[in-house]
Amino acid sequence: xxxxxxxxxxxxxxxxxxxxxxxxxxxxxxxxxxxxxxxxxxxxxxxxxxxxxxxxxxxxxxxxxxxxxxxxxxxxxxxxxxxxxxxxxxxxxxxxxxxxxxxxxxxxxxxxxxxxxxxxxxxxxxxxxxxxxxxxxxxxxxxxxxxxxxxxxxxxxxxxxxxxxxxxxx
Numbered sequence: 001x002x003x004x005x006x007x008x009x010x011x012x013x014x015x016x017x018x019x020x021x022x023x024x025x026x027x028x029x030x031x032x033x034x035x036x037x038x039x040x041x042x043x044x045x046x047x048x049x050x051x052x053x054x055x056x057x058x059x060x061x062x063x064x065x066x067x068x069x070x071x072x073x074x075x076x077x078x079x080x081x082x083x084x085x086x087x088x089x090x091x092x093x094x095x096x097x098x099x100x101x102x103x104x105x106x107x108x109x110x111x112x113x114x115x116x117x118x119x120x121x122x123x124x125x126x127x128x129x130x131x132x133x134x135x136x137x138x139x140x141x142x143x144x145x146x147x148x149x150x151x152x153x154x155x156x157x158x159x160x161x162x163x164x165x166x167x168x169x170x
Contacts, residue, residue, distance in 0.1 A: 010025075015125050016125075037068065037069030037070075037071055037124050037128065038069055038071070038124070038128045038130070038131075039071070040130050040131075042071035042075070043071050043074040043075035043078070043131065043134070044075065045075065046071050046072045046073075046074070046075030046076050047075035047076060047078065047079040048075075049072065049075065049076040049079075050075065050076040050077070050078070050079030050080040050083075051079055053076075053080065054079070054080070054083050054084075059084045059087070060080070060084055060087045061086070061087065061088065062087060062088040062089075062090055063076075063077075063080055063087060063088070063089060063090065064090045064091075064092055065077055065089055065090070065091050065092070065139075066091075066092055066093070066119075066122055066168060066169065067091040067092065067093045067100050067122065067135065067139075067142065068093060068094075068097070068099070068100070068119075068121065068122030068123060068124050068168070069099075069100075069124040069127065069128045069131060070100060070127060070128050070130075070131025070132060070134070070135045071128070071131055073089070073091050073131070073135045073138070073139065074131045074134040074135050074138070077089040077091070077134075077135065077138035077139060078134060078137075078138050080138075081138045088140040088141065089138050089139050089140050089141075090139075090140065090141045090143070091135065091139045091141065091142040091143070092142075092143055092144075092145050093122055093142065093143075093144055093145070094117035094118070094119040094122050094123060094144065094145060094147065094150065094167075095117070095144040095145060095146045095147070096115060096116040096117035096123070096147065097112060097115040097116070097117045097119070097122060097123035097124075098112075098144045099111070099112050099124060099125070099126055099127045100127050100132070100135065100142065101142055101143075101144050102127075103127035103132050104132075104135075104136060104139075104142055109126055109127050109128070109129045109132065110126060110127055111125060111126040112125055112126065117147055117150075117167075118147045118150055118151065118167040119147070119150055119167040119168040119170075120167070120168065121166070121167070121168030121169075122168045147167075150167050150170055151167075151170075153165075153170040154166075154167060154170040157170055
């Protein structure tokens with residue numbers, strides 16, 4: 001399927017098939033895949049979230065950080081801990097895709113066969129072996145949140161702060 005902007009959309013049935021299609025396109029077309037998670041370079045960009053908080057707020061006692069594959073939490077959490085060592089990093093991940101919670105408990109990368117959550121941006125099929133130890137070092141508490149609580153957070157942010165936030169951000 002092609003779009004009016006020249007992009008080609010390829011539909012697949014699952015994440016593993018998508019990974020194979022990506023590899024095939026890279027090989028046959030000479031393209032470079034920029035991943036949404038799992039790449040160590042991502043934490044350099046996500047550290048900017050912590051830097052923005054440092055520049056715009058007084059020292060924080062605690063900060064809630066979303067966690068899925070770990071890049072956001074690793075970058076922002078590490079930066080916040082480096083500037084405010086006493087700041088508690090409270091990581092939140094969707095209950096229906098709690099790969100990092102399982103990984104923290106087992107001490108190894110965990111895979112989920114099934115992920116069901118409204119917060120799809122925080123639902124990778126597995127935790128990341130690169131980010132997991134970084135997150136373990138900076139996270140003070142990790143909690144799984146139900147979709148109900150995620151929707152309530154979205155509602156609160158909309159009603160009280162006039163922010164329309166997608167589920168993974170809420």
